[in-house]
Amino acid sequence: MKAIATNHLAKQYDQGAMALADLSLEVEEGTVFGFLGPNGAGKTTTVRILNGTLTPTSGSFTLFSRQTDPQDIRLLSGTLSETARMYEGLSALDNLKFFGSLYDLDTREIEKRGRMLLEKLGLKGREEDKVGTYSTGMKKRVQLARTLLHQPKLLFLDEPTSGLDPEAAGEVSELIRTVAREEGTTVFLCTHNLPMAEKICDQVGFLDRGHLVAFGTREELTARLGKGKVLEITVRSSEGRGDDIIYHPVNEESEINRHLRAAMDRGGIILESKLQRPGMEELYFSYVGGKNEK
């Protein structure tokens, strides 16, 4: 089943700015969908339309194959945005008890699930401390616990790893993937963290100035670009110019030796060579624009 299906969705704000133009995409249930794009591309606008907060100017969308009332959307989904905060004068657990009650959860259920989530997110022992005493990363993790508390069918996550150290970011990424796989939650993830997107997203969409410029799995996007594997050779120049990195597209493995021999013939010392397919960063910059190393 399609968890999300948008049909020519567009949004123009009162001031005239066209935030989103003709967005049509589909997200399978139980998958992690990465929505990538520069600041101001329209990602947050898309999330706010899909989570029932904003009304689209034109177009339509369905969630789980149904036209859903905004109130029902808020019951079945959870949203974590960059700017939304928790109550810093309350403890993490008290915050979860408050928000849990807004989702009509039973008090005992909130306490049990809340403590479990806080432990999974590395906050065991700090549940009773006020959120105002937490670090940025800890606050982000409490926010994530809040969005997962009512076991939503659909999660909207906007930069869930911003402010987290690499270890915590990795744990959060893993938790997101686990939630999708084990609980069947569909995750709509907006992020600038391309390595995370590469690691956990089943499909990605690239948004640029309100337009969806690419959409699909990593393999589909790579094939559409006509990009296959790439041989990366790090060469130290014999003339003392330092190290260069050279990229060669490779269609067959027999081409590898030819490229390596050519690099050596130019008088360089090969320090490292590796065969790789385009990473998320390369795909992103290929579709959205910006620097693209050759």
Added chain:
Amino acid sequence: MKNKRIAALIRKDLREIGGTKMVMIPMIVVPLIMALVIPVAIILTLALGSTDMLNGVEQMEKLIPVYPVPERITELPQQLLYIFLNYTFLPLFLIIPLMISSIIAANSVVGEKERGTLETLLYTPVTNREFILGKLLGAFLPGVLMTFPAFLLYAAVANGLSWHFFGTLTVTSPVWIPALLLLSPGVALLGLGVTLLVSIKAKTFMEAQQVSAMVVLPLVAMMLAQISGLLIFSPLYLVIIALVLLMGDYLLVVKLIPRFNREAVLARL
């Protein structure tokens, strides 16, 4: 509409009030000043000084027959005391719930915007009606509930001191019954409704508080009317005003709820 969600919003707001100095200080200081300082100052001036020490006493003397002063109070100082404590300062006990409720309401909506928690709330299943009612009741209850202990303290101090110095009780007018039970909640709700309307659009707590402070002006006018003898509010008069006000409050709340537009509020964040 889920009462459980409204109750959760009210409980959360009341907990937050306890930790906010900008709200707690006026909530405690203002009623204390009204309840203690005013009766003590007036009674001691009349008991230890003379009536000449009070400004405008000659005009007040001429107005004594206009006020429903009990026949048992015959001496001038006690008559003046009765008028001051039951009529002149009665509007102050309408200002207490109005001011407290408005400050709480301004802090609770604009404060949510400033702290970034309003966006989090808007993403939950709380409906517009539940949000408005939660904010209204979360501000209304502390304001109105603070008024009763403030009045009891006022009456106890005033009556205690006037008994000590003049051998008579002074805060005994039946006008307090409709004033505290009907008019005070009615005025508080009016102020709250206006404050919430302003808070939805205001960006900062100071902005919301400054605009909502203007709601006090009609009460100041009421006080001046009572001082000048232009209007003496009898219990029946207060009941009528209160009922009209409560009907107006109901219409205001009904109008307020649809004005809370999530999309417009988010766009202003």
